[in-house]
Amino acid sequence: MSSVRDILVIDDEPVVLQGVERICRGEGLAVDTATGGVTGLQQLEKHAYRLILCDIMMEDLDGFGFLAESRRRGNRSPVVLASGYSTGENAIRSLQCGAFDYVAKPFTADELMAVIRRALNYSSLLAENPEALPATAPRAENIHRLGRVSWAASKLEGTVVIGVDDLFVNTIQGLRSVELAPVGAYLVQGTGCATIVSTDGLAHSVMCPVSGQVLQAHAEAAANISMIEKDPFGAGWLYRLLPSDLEYSFRCLTFPSDPIDQWQVHQKGETS
Amino acid sequence: MIRKTVGRKLTTAVGLTVLLIVSAFAYVNIRSHEESLLAEVERHAIQISQTVKSSTEYDMLLNEPNRIHEIIRRLGEEESIERIRIMNKAGKITYSSDVREIGKTVNSRAESCSRCHDVDPPLERLEMRARTRVFRRPNDSSRALGVITPIYNQPSCWTADCHAHPKSRKVLGVFDVVMPLAAVDADLRVGRIEIVVFAASAVLALSLITAFFVRRWVSEPVKQLVAATQRVAGGDLSQAIDETRRDELGLLARSFNHMTRKISEARLQLVQSDKLASLGRLAAGVAHEINNPLTGVLTYSSMMLRRARTPDEQEDLKVIVRETIRCRDIVKSLLDFARQSVPTKRESNINEAILRASSVVERQLSLSRIVVMKDLQPGLPHPVMDSNQMEQVFMNLIVNAADAIGPEGGKIVLRSSAVSLSPVGVVQIKHAVCPKRHNLIDGEVRFEGKPSIRIKARCDGQEGFIHFDPVYGNAAHRHGFICDDQKKAQFVCPECSTSLVSEGRTCPRCGGPVLTFEAPPKGFVETCTRKKCGWQRWMDIDAAGDREFIEIQVRDSGCGISAEELVKIYEPFYSTKGAKGTGLGLSVAWGIIDSHNGSIKVESMVGKGTTFTVRIPVKP
Numbered sequence: 001m002s003s004v005r006d007i008l009v010i011d012d013e014p015v016v017l018q019g020v021e022r023i024c025r026g027e028g029l030a031v032d033t034a035t036g037g038v039t040g041l042q043q044l045e046k047h048a049y050r051l052i053l054c055d056i057m058m059e060d061l062d063g064f065g066f067l068a069e070s071r072r073r074g075n076r077s078p079v080v081l082a083s084g085y086s087t088g089e090n091a092i093r094s095l096q097c098g099a100f101d102y103v104a105k106p107f108t109a110d111e112l113m114a115v116i117r118r119a120l121n122y123s124s125l126l127a128e129n130p131e132a133l134p135a136t137a138p139r140a141e142n143i144h145r146l147g148r149v150s151w152a153a154s155k156l157e158g159t160v161v162i163g164v165d166d167l168f169v170n171t172i173q174g175l176r177s178v179e180l181a182p183v184g185a186y187l188v189q190g191t192g193c194a195t196i197v198s199t200d201g202l203a204h205s206v207m208c209p210v211s212g213q214v215l216q217a218h219a220e221a222a223a224n225i226s227m228i229e230k231d232p233f234g235a236g237w238l239y240r241l242l243p244s245d246l247e248y249s250f251r252c253l254t255f256p257s258d259p260i261d262q263w264q265v266h267q268k269g270e271t272s
Numbered sequence: 273m274i275r276k277t278v279g280r281k282l283t284t285a286v287g288l289t290v291l292l293i294v295s296a297f298a299y300v301n302i303r304s305h306e307e308s309l310l311a312e313v314e315r316h317a318i319q320i321s322q323t324v325k326s327s328t329e330y331d332m333l334l335n336e337p338n339r340i341h342e343i344i345r346r347l348g349e350e351e352s353i354e355r356i357r358i359m360n361k362a363g364k365i366t367y368s369s370d371v372r373e374i375g376k377t378v379n380s381r382a383e384s385c386s387r388c389h390d391v392d393p394p395l396e397r398l399e400m401r402a403r404t405r406v407f408r409r410p411n412d413s414s415r416a417l418g419v420i421t422p423i424y425n426q427p428s429c430w431t432a433d434c435h436a437h438p439k440s441r442k443v444l445g446v447f448d449v450v451m452p453l454a455a456v457d458a459d460l461r462v463g464r465i466e467i468v469v470f471a472a473s474a475v476l477a478l479s480l481i482t483a484f485f486v487r488r489w490v491s492e493p494v495k496q497l498v499a500a501t502q503r504v505a506g507g508d509l510s511q512a513i514d515e516t517r518r519d520e521l522g523l524l525a526r527s528f529n530h531m532t533r534k535i536s537e538a539r540l541q542l543v544q545s546d547k548l549a550s551l552g553r554l555a556a557g558v559a560h561e562i563n564n565p566l567t568g569v570l571t572y573s574s575m576m577l578r579r580a581r582t583p584d585e586q587e588d589l590k591v592i593v594r595e596t597i598r599c600r601d602i603v604k605s606l607l608d609f610a611r612q613s614v615p616t617k618r619e620s621n622i623n624e625a626i627l628r629a630s631s632v633v634e635r636q637l638s639l640s641r642i643v644v645m646k647d648l649q650p651g652l653p654h655p656v657m658d659s660n661q662m663e664q665v666f667m668n669l670i671v672n673a674a675d676a677i678g679p680e681g682g683k684i685v686l687r688s689s690a691v692s693l694s695p696v697g698v699v700q701i702k703h704a705v706c707p708k709r710h711n712l713i714d715g716e717v718r719f720e721g722k723p724s725i726r727i728k729a730r731c732d733g734q735e736g737f738i739h740f741d742p743v744y745g746n747a748a749h750r751h752g753f754i755c756d757d758q759k760k761a762q763f764v765c766p767e768c769s770t771s772l773v774s775e776g777r778t779c780p781r782c783g784g785p786v787l788t789f790e791a792p793p794k795g796f797v798e799t800c801t802r803k804k805c806g807w808q809r810w811m812d813i814d815a816a817g818d819r820e821f822i823e824i825q826v827r828d829s830g831c832g833i834s835a836e837e838l839v840k841i842y843e844p845f846y847s848t849k850g851a852k853g854t855g856l857g858l859s860v861a862w863g864i865i866d867s868h869n870g871s872i873k874v875e876s877m878v879g880k881g882t883t884f885t886v887r888i889p890v891k892p
Contacts, residue, residue, distance in 0.1 A: 013564040013565075013567070013568075015564070015565060015567070015568030016564055016567045016568060016571070018568070019567060019568050019570075019571030019572055019575070020571060022571070022572065022575055023571055023575050026575060026578075026579070057560055083560075084559055084560040084561075084562075084563030084564050084567070085556055085559055085560050085563075085607075086559065086563065086603075086604060086607065087607060104604075105563045105564065105566070105567045106563055106564075106566035106567035106568075106569070106570040106571070106596065106600050107567065107570065107571070108570055108571070108574035108593060108597070109571055109574035109575040109577075109578055110574060110578075112571065155856075156667075156671070157664075157668055157671075157856050157857040157860055158661075158664035158665075158667070158668060158856075158857070158860045158861075158864075159856055159860060213863075215856065215859075215860075240856075242860060242863055242864075244658075245658070245660065246660065247660050
């Protein structure tokens, strides 16, 4: 691996590759493209990338296959999966398989840049301290996480409290405001449930970890954004929901464990 | 080929049975008829024999053969007598109505002699019955009846002057009377023919009657059923057969119609899910295919928008971005529609949900010296419900009950039962609109947690709102101002001021004006405007009749809830437990029950305890 490049974009649709390339170039980022999962893996052999943006539905090797294979080969770069088959299931599965985030196609330049900025920030954090991921709040028993994007905790009386993950907050540099859905709105697992606007004006969409109706939106946290910044697992929660099918939602969250964590365990085992 | 139909089989069986019975009857009848006729002839013959015997006896003793000949000849002329003769012991015919045979000797083996002379030595005494014989005459083979009367020796015979008979002889000779049976036989023939004709017509008539009723009661309905089965097999499920009959075939017809209805429902569902599945595949393909080019459009246009310098350019590009995002939303909603997830509500056992809920908290409760008693009715119908949510409801109610009991311990009773309730006082009006389809439901004012129906009233120069209890038949109306029932008032939609009062309609109970609003999708609700009356009618719901509910009660022996607190318990974040509770338990329970079209009711006495009653409709 001769050099570290910015972004590798993998998609079997030329117009998507060109569009993404144009946007990233406009932001001063160096972009390589690949037209399929297999060529993407070959590209990874030649260069290291700070970020990989990969389509899910591809002929030769799909996005999940690419993600698994690149991890197996020791690649640690954040992978953002994208799909035109924009269902909640695809989104959840992407995060569960260890993708950094998921974007539904079609996306605007701003939507794309928001996730790219966060992924690049994450990449920088990794580069600064390869041994440890950013601080993780102690994992309480009843907390279910959706990747490193959001979390949900069931309460005894049948409600669910959801919030944003610390890594999601840490990779946004400077929180400006948060936009929450109103009480009574129905949130769907795997789709955006809140938008956090960063100081650079980008709007970052937070993926909802469980489906349900909003009983309470945490207005205090919305008014005082530092609550989310300081204690995203506690005082900085976002919503209290009446879940529609909690068992099903949680089952979606408990399938395979995070490959990044696995990979780290594996690495530590080898070094020691 | 003749098919072996049930009708034919039954007709044949009935015909054969009748034939058998009538034949047996006819046989017995003919036999008894014959016997009685013969007995009559026999009696007659014996009587004649006796007459001849007694009328000739004197002449014999006087030895006057000519007189005897004369008597015999005269008797022989009688139509009912064929022949009378007297034979001596040797078989010589001494007297006869047939003069030609006088003096001839009859063989002792002849039919008239055989009774006694068949044995050797011949019988001297003959039983009365054995004296009679029926034989066929050799000349025309017609039947005749003969009666032999022996003439026994007696003192007057051997002491008579003629000395014709010695004392040693026992039998001197016999009278032989023969009577023709032609008339009797003719009578019997007619009787036989009559009986055969009667038997044949009985068999025919019964067979025809059986065939007629079998056709009417069995063949026709079976034919209909077969035709309907073939139509169903051919795919036509719309045909129903006549099910008005009250017999087993009517039952079969009802059952058949029920089956076709169920099949057509299932088929509809299948077609629907099939449609959804193919729509899903189509949508998945379309979403993927369209979203890729849309990505091109959206990335380029949004990028150009970021770089646009002049306001005109910005405006144009904003339109492109906005419309492309609209396309994205359309594709997304298509995808969402096609991928409607399977409903989480399904037919479930509510007792199991109660048991699961109580088992979660039971251990904790036993530590707090709380006894949970369960009185769950077995075999309850399975309501369509989300059993996880329902379990949550029961858990919240049990936890609340336990908290009300406190540290000194107590008792919680869980009861479940099936109830059938009239819709009045039970069914909630969830949607109400004015003729211009403005929403009349008001979530601000609630009756036991249920959003009320808000209607604007104008009366006596004042204007205000009336809130109606959304439960059908409940007369709890809240008036925002005072208006005398006797004054003319207007009731209008709060949005468009369209009058809701039905002109010309009056309340059947109090005669007051009636207002009407639509309760989609279930027709119209009429309600009396007078606050003291409370009359309401909802035709569509009334027509549906009583509804089946599962009723679950959670009763505790706890501290109870005061009247002031009772009105607030379903409000979110209202808690009496201080820092211990979130104040959401009951509002969550209320929300879940509401989404199941059920109801929750609370009764409480401070210091005695509280009972929560949940009712879930069996059919949603």
